[in-house]
Structure formats: structure tokens, C-alpha cells
Amino acid sequence: MLITGASRGIGAATAILAAQHGYAVAVNYRNSRVAAQEVVAQIREGGGEAVAIQGDVSREKEIVRLFSEVDDRLGRLDCLVNNAGTLERQMPLAGVGYDRLQRMFQTNVLGPVRCCQEAIKRMARSAGGRGGTIVNVSSIASRTGSPFEYVDYAMTKGALDALTIGLSKELAGEDIRVNAVRPAFIHTEIHAAGGEPGRIDRLKERIPLKRGGRAEEVAEAILWLASGKSSYSTGIFLDVAGGA
Numbered sequence: 231m232l233i234t235g236a237s238r239g240i241g242a243a244t245a246i247l248a249a250q251h252g253y254a255v256a257v258n259y260r261n262s263r264v265a266a267q268e269v270v271a272q273i274r275e276g277g278g279e280a281v282a283i284q285g286d287v288s289r290e291k292e293i294v295r296l297f298s299e300v301d302d303r304l305g306r307l308d309c310l311v312n313n314a315g316t317l318e319r320q321m322p323l324a325g326v327g328y329d330r331l332q333r334m335f336q337t338n339v340l341g342p343v344r345c346c347q348e349a350i351k352r353m354a355r356s357a358g359g360r361g362g363t364i365v366n367v368s369s370i371a372s373r374t375g376s377p378f379e380y381v382d383y384a385m386t387k388g389a390l391d392a393l394t395i396g397l398s399k400e401l402a403g404e405d406i407r408v409n410a411v412r413p414a415f416i417h418t419e420i421h422a423a424g425g426e427p428g429r430i431d432r433l434k435e436r437i438p439l440k441r442g443g444r445a446e447e448v449a450e451a452i453l454w455l456a457s458g459k460s461s462y463s464t465g466i467f468l469d470v471a472g473g474a
């Protein structure tokens with residue numbers, strides 16, 4: 231299993247759970263080498279198999295290199311988790327610059343699309359592959375639009391949802407299932423990137439379950455979609471958002 235952005239947060243929790251389920255895991259990261267190596271060390275201490283592989287998913291050449299390293303170091307690819315994602319400081323869309331829009335779409339949309347293409351080359355039955363699964367980490371922002379916080383981010387997650395639907399239908403005959411999780415209010419460092427580390431505390435009374443979620447709770451949903459346990463589901467969305 232290749233998990234993009236697995237040095238911390240939801241990706242790291244998914245890597246650890248996946249290893250417990252018996253997957254050999256590629257822990258991709260962009261900058262956080264030490265954190266990624268700690269995830270790998272934790273997996274190996276538990277008797278699992280993992281490697282850390284650097285690669286910025288907003289750069290096409292790095293995606294190509296990332297997949298070729300997965301080939302070399304893990305062999306077969308059964309599952310891709312498109313988890314790496316980013317957001318920037320909260321502000322109304324009117325003030326969002328063009329550079330930021332480009333950064334957002336490169337990481338959150340073009341990166342996952344190119345990763346899907348590389349995964350298809352390796353998994354598709356028609357290319358000699360054994361089939362597989364793709365899980366996209368979207369957000370409930372795709373249906374709320376995240377007004378006054380990050381409409382640009384929400385737009386990228388809307389694009390990821392459309393990718394999930396379209397690709398699931400294109401790849402059903404290739405034995406590749408494509409699904410998505412849509413988390414919200416998960417305790418990770420991403421909220422600090424938006425300029426409000428305490429965002430979940432501010433909003434938690436409005437969440438039906440009255441609390442933020444844990445990365446491990448999202449990882450459980452990702453693992454279900456990645457595994458044969460979800461064998462009759464493709465093109466679906468699992469919201470992990472406390473009822474929001």
C-alpha cells in the first residue's frame with residue numbers, strides 16, 4: 231500500500247493500521263523525513279514492513295520517481311491512498327491569490343490524479359496487473375464549501391469527489407475499485423496551517439457528536455475501503471465527520 235502524506239496525521243495513522251492488517255507500506259512524505267522514519271520504525275517494531283519514500287505530490291517528476299521507488303522497494307502495488315493534502319490561511323475567497331490557487335490544485339487535485347494514473351499502470355488487468363483499490367481522502371468541505379475559511383480547499387475536494395465517481399466507473403472492468411473518505415474535524419496539524427490550531431474546540435458544540443475525531447477513526451474507514459471487506463462498493467463516500 232502506498233499512502234501519500236503519511237509522515238503525520240491521518241496518513242500516519244493509516245500506515246500504522248495498514249501494517250497491522252498485513253500490508254507492506256510505503257510511507258510517503260514531502261519534508262518531514264524524521265517523522266516519516268518514526269512511523270516506519272513504529273511499524274517495524276510491531277513486526278510490520280514499511281519504507282519511507284520522499285516525494286512532493288505537487289510535482290509530476292517526483293510522483294513518477296515515487297512510484298518507481300515503490301516498485302523497487304516493495305514490488306507489487308495493491309492499494310493507493312491519496313491522502314496528502316494541504317490548506318492555507320483562512321480567508322474569504324475574494325482575497326485568495328492566483329499562486330495559492332495553483333498550489334492548492336497542484337497538491338490536492340493534480341497530485342492525486344497523477345498518482346491514480348501511475349497506480350492504474352501497475353494495477354489494471356488490461357496492463358497485466360492484478361487489480362487493486364484506490365482510496366481518496368476528500369473532506370466534507372466538498373459539500374459545505376467552507377465559506378469564509380477556505381473555499382479554494384473545498385473546491386479541490388469537490389474535484390477529488392468527481393475524480394472518485396468518474397474513475398470508479400472507468401476502472402470497474404479493470405478490477406480496480408475507487409472510493410473516498412470524507413473526514414472533518416480530525417485532530418491533526420492541518421488546522422494550524424489554516425491559522426487556527428484550536429479550530430475544532432471553537433466548532434465542537436456544532437458537531438452532532440460534540441467532539442473532534444481521531445486520525446485512527448479515519449484510518450479504520452480507509453482500511454475498510456482498501457480491503458476486500460468492501461468488495462461490492464466502488465465510487466462511494468464514507469463520511470467520518472461526527473455526524474456533520
Ligand SMILES: NC(=O)c1ccc[n+]([C@@H]2O[C@H](COP(=O)([O-])OP(=O)(O)OC[C@H]3O[C@@H](n4cnc5c(N)ncnc54)[C@H](OP(=O)(O)O)[C@@H]3O)[C@@H](O)[C@H]2O)c1
Nearest residue numbers: 235237239240260261262286287314315369415416418420
Ligand atoms: N484533519 C482534518 O480535520 C481533515 C478533514 C478533512 C480532510 N482532511 C484531509 O486529510 C488528509 C490528511 O490531512 P491531515 O489532517 O492528516 O493533515 P496533516 O497532519 O497536515 O498531514 C499532512 C500530510 O500530508 C503531507 N503532504 C502535504 N503536502 C504534500 C505534498 N505536496 N507531497 C507529499 N506529501 C504532502 C505532509 O507531509 P510533510 O509533513 O512532509 O509536509 C503530511 O504527512 C488531507 O488530504 C486533508 O485535506 C483532513
